[in-house]
């Protein structure tokens with residue numbers, strides 16, 4: 014069947030079997046491999062996308078359900094050659110390791126900040142409870158979301174890794190001021 | 197606490213630079229293994245065993261082959277070399293000479309639930325799935341071996357021709373019984389750890405195709421580029437006819453150390469000549485990929501009245517599951533680390549790993565060195581209580597020092613900063629928090645550990661790297677390193693940038709390709725920064741030396757006075773761009789690149805002789821952790837309030853990455869402590885979805901504070917020590933100690949679920965007077 018929706022600002026009409034999930038349609042037909050398949054059972058959050066601004070696990074939504082809707086994936090966030098400020102915070106604060114949870118994590122966090130569900134570290138943690146990360150222990154992700162919420166993000170981080178300046182002082186996050194004995 | 201001398205001109209090493217790969221990952225641009233596609237690509241899937249132990253009376257693939265779109269269905273007989281032999285090192289001849297077998301596809305007998313029985317290749321995923329369902333397997337169920345305690349009984353069925361003893365290590369140093377006779381206190385306990393899964397977010401996946409000159413090329417999520425050789429054996433091809441490429445990997449933790457999809461992709465690509473993709477579902481990953489060994493440990497430990505250890509008797513029995521894989525080496529790590537970072541003159545260690553019908557066990561972060569931390573740290577806490585000594589103080593009195601030998605005979609060559617770590621962690625921990633309400637108790641626990649970095653030195657490990665300039669002054673690193681998320685690639689950029697002056701954003705690194713990049717060994721065993729970092733450092737320094745000679749002529753200064761900066765070289769008040777320098781170098785036949793190899797220390801392998809003692813690993817990383825917990829005395833729920841993890845990392849190349857490794861490993865260790873376990877019933881795996889296998893979410897995790905000490909001593913580049921695995925050891929024993937501190941119950945079996953904690957509290961009298 015035909016599904017018509019807006020994907021990262023572009024109108025799309027795709028022919029898709031009615032029983033396919035949104036995740037499968039996005040990855041296999043729309044070519045949005047920025048949406049990740051982590052479990053296929055609605056638990057890990059790696060497949061999260063924004064459907065009309067609401068974070069949803071795309072493995073648990075059928076493709077025809079987004080007919081007429083607006084779908085945003087993490088690949089659509091950077092604009093004008095600059096990372097979205099939340100993306101910039103994730104990079105700068107070490108919130109990205111293997112990166113497989115990152116697309117879903119960023120979108121869930123964006124929604125949480127937008128609806129005011131990221132007021133404290135504890136609220137951020139609850140808002141991200143549906144997004145598993147096996148690499149980071151979550152602390153640096155929470156820090157990145159809090160910094161974005163507080164508008165600390167540098168708003169000019171290039172989206173091209175080759176143009177990336179490093180943050181020279183680097184090192185310790187607020188949580189671990191003891192880093193770098195001898196520096 | 198020793199200060200690090202910051203190398204003159206140090207600018208990039210030691211800075212928490214933003215990782216180039218993170219910039220792409222955060223935008224979803226990274227092309228992971230499952231994101232890659234080729235035209236006319238087939239889809240491969242495995243038919244897996246429903247039984248944990250059964251004879252295969254027949255595998256009927258005719259209905260599957262008849263399905264529209266199915267291109268091939270393979271069983272064991274179709275695989276050119278179906279049997280893979282693993283060398284099993286072991287102490288005695290009966291096991292030492294053993295070669296252990298595993299099969300690419302099950303042959304006659306299946307030995308675990310989920311073992312691959314047949315391989316399907318089809319034009320679509322739907323057709324492949326239908327074919328898998330249409331394969332009819334006729335099983336004759338056999339009795340399962342699911343209790344390692346009974347695997348060696350006379351009446352237990354032998355799972356392999358060699359019997360059920362997979363490997364064992366025995367050590368005896370000093371006079372153990374005499375040591376106990378003189379002890380003021382002896383504590384004895386049995387500890388049990390569970391099977392767990394790596395649970396990285398990226399399931400196993402890859403694509404393969406037959407490339408020019410018949411080279412079977414596999415692009416897959418793996419920690420080991422060198423598996424191209426294993427695939428070549430299976431395909432009966434020369435090693436140079438298989439190529440393995442690793443894209444950035446979505447987590448490994450040891451779970452992508454053994455092969456996963458690689459052999460199956462190779463078979464389909466070689467036998468059909470078509471490109472093929474295989475992606476495992478989460479259910480397959482949880483059901484059938486290797487696990488962490490469940491271990492039963494019996495510890496008897498004696499100390500004198502001052503708390504100094506006088507004797508240890510340690511018996512370890514690990515469940516290796518159905519096939520050998522890396523169990524013997526994992527057990528060697530347990531044996532090496534069993535006594536912990538403590539001195540003890542009289543030690544007996546007996547360690548065995550046995551075959552059962554559980555999912556095969558193999559590598560996982562901490563690799564046998566971490567399970568034993570529950571034992572040796574549990575014993576230190578028991579002795580502390582028995583003798584009325586503060587738990588940190590009793591540890592302080594027993595820490596090993598440089599020059600000491602571990603029971604296995606290895607001398608410790610670098611500084612052991614445990615006293616400084618204990619001090620720093622104790623100080624950071626500060627005041628204890630108050631309970632949040634009635635019937636809640638707060639407790640604090642500490643745990644220390646040692647964990648090796650670098651592979652067992654008998655393996656003659658080496659790493660190569662190529663570093664070269666481009667004419668425009670940009671720099672290229674070529675190295676077949678798999679980057680599994682820990683910043684393996686970006687740390688190498690930092691090292692080259694530090695030496696050659698080129699800013700990180702103008703360095704490009706080509707990773708993980710066995711055909712085009714110098715081999716550098718596995719991303720396992722906390723060896724990658726240590727080994728490939730040293731290789732890149734060596735190549736960079738040699739390149740710098742060669743070019744400095746040329747620059748000296750241009751600048752008319754001594755070569756030692758040539759400075760390498762972002763845009764070129766300078767000295768004596770003059771400067772020359774890289775373009776000019778490189779042109780000058782070419783005119784005098786000085787190449788712009790260097791290929792260098794770093795070799796790890798060597799040693800004499802374990803001999804089949806009980807008196808062998810010697811060096812097993814290059815070196816160790818040490819840590820001290822503290823945790824505050826609150827126990828709900830009615831439900832047994834354990835809330836993690838605060839966590840501090842201190843490690844001496846020698847030198848932090850990228851402090852943000854170092855913290856990331858520590859925090860991630862601690863989180864994994866806390867999942868191990870409190871919630872994770874694979875449940876088997878008669879060797880049937882019941883934990884096959886993420887809703888049944890519970891890894892920690894952001895809600896359960898406390899803020900993990902890394903306390904990074906830089907002693908300036910380590911065997912890695914710039915004196916770094918490995919940090920990928922070490923922080924996973926202390927969390928479980930630290931949580932055990934904290935629960936005891938809170939409510940007086942001593943737990944010995946992981947994980948410490950609410951049921952277990954509540955039961956222990958009830959047995960102990962309900963927790964009245966706790967806290």
Ligand code: FES
Nearest residue numbers: 051052053058072
């Ligand atoms: S893939 Fe959708 S929640 Fe895991």
Ligand code: FES
Nearest residue numbers: 111114146147148
């Ligand atoms: S960064 Fe690897 S799962 Fe989160």
